[in-house]
Amino acid sequence: MEKLTVLKVKRLLEEKLAHSNWMITYDREKESLRVEDKETGKGITIALQGVLSKYEQTNDMKAIDEYVYYVREALTSMKMPIQLNGSERHIYPVIRSTSFPTSSNDVPLIYDEHTAETRIYYAVDLGKSYKLIDENLLEKENLSKSTIKEMAMFNVRSLPINVKEDIVAGNTFYFVRSNDGYDASRILNESFLESFKKQVIGSMTVAVPHQDVLILADIQNDVGYDILAELTMSFFVNGKIPITALSFLYEEGTLEPIFILGKDNKKER
CATH class of the missing domain: 3.30.160 (Double Stranded RNA Binding Domain)
Structure with a gap:
């Protein structure tokens, strides 16, 4: 070729x-x-x-x-006409990088801060795609941001979670890939993260390298961090909508970015 x-x-x-x-x-x-x-x-x-x-x-x-x-x-x-009222079950949060624009055609988008690397935007599902919600749409529909957020979080918690498992060098990696556009959004399902945390033996890490994957890992040795870094970067490079190549430690309900410095197995939090 x-x-x-x-x-x-x-x-x-x-x-x-x-x-x-x-x-x-x-x-x-x-x-x-x-x-x-x-x-x-x-x-x-x-x-x-x-x-x-x-x-x-x-x-x-x-x-x-x-x-x-x-x-x-x-x-x-x-070009599709969008309505929020009547679409309550079709509103979802979507995770984006902090470099993602906060406005579209000079109209502010609705979003919340999430981590130092990520933001939460809100979208109306249109079947094969979705439309991010902006302030004009909220005003037109006479809805508040808090109402949209409540709907979105309820809906993301209702999504099914199918997990595939892979063990490498004594570390266990779990992949959520439903290909419904909201795999990364499942990082906002706190009850899912908490239930996963209970079965982790080592350190629990979470990654959202692009929109269509959520990676969770039970890191039990230093080699695991190197594997996690390579894995996350590979997904980040290959994603249609990349988010971040960094991973996060999940401790006490919070996500803290970790910086993996290479083959000497050092890491910074």
Whole structure:
């Protein structure tokens, strides 16, 4: 297969996303592609280097097609009329990096601080995608932020949790991957974290490298921290919506970032 470059990824995406109602612009300096709906002016910016990196790791054109699907669904959902009243069971929290924008098209998004690395945003589930809730939507629906938060937290606690287990070098790793868009959000289910904590023998760690995975681990030796760091970074690099490559220690109901310094097995909290 022909070796891909950023410019070849650009051309592929331009071909696959060609649409009479969409405008595509290229930022040479940032190596990004912006796809906007001509009618609404809303759009998605794609970091081409990120797409290329994912392709190189999988060597599969499905990596390109995944981004195309994501952009199409996002642009379609932006034009859908959204109602919060009557959608109470479809409001969920979503975890994002602290570098994620706090506004969309100059309208403040509804969010809460979570950890030094993460924030909690709130979204309306639309089936194949979701829309982040902003202040305009709250005002239009005459709802308070606290009401939205209460609905979202109730709904995330109601989601099923399927866990896969893997033991490496005496450490046990658990993966929550339902692929429903809210795997990382399950980190907000405190009763789940507490029940997991009761079965941990060593140190309990939690990671949300990207939106579609929650990693919990029972770290019982120093090698476990190195494995955790490599594992989390791998998921972080491969995720469509990366959050953080750092992991957290879970102690007494709090999440504290841990910095793993490499093969000398040192760590900082």
